[in-house]
Amino acid sequence: MISLPLQSITDETVVVVLLFISFFVAVVLSLVVGVKGLQSYRVSNDRGIALLTVGILLLSGVAGSVNVAFTLFTAVLAGS
Numbered sequence: 628m629i630s631l632p633l634q635s636i637t638d639e640t641v642v643v644v645l646l647f648i649s650f651f652v653a654v655v656l657s658l659v660v661g662v663k664g665l666q667s668y669r670v671s672n673d674r675g676i677a678l679l680t681v682g683i684l685l686l687s688g689v690a691g692s693v694n695v696a697f698t699l700f701t702a703v704l705a706g707s
Contacts, residue, residue: 650695657687 664680667673 647695647698650691654688654691654695657683657691661688 661680661684664676664683668677668680
């Protein structure tokens, strides 16, 4: 079994899996908000909406996906 680098109080794999699922859901939702922002920008051509969309994607989507990717990458390296 691969030991994950996350520490949990209960030492249960279920907690870690739920944490990864919640990160994944947050990334997907931020991408959905980004797509809706892009669609809104195309309709209105408002620069503020485009900047808001970029900010949302940078703060939640990119940060969340990098967090999950590095955590999984280090878990795989630690297991081998």
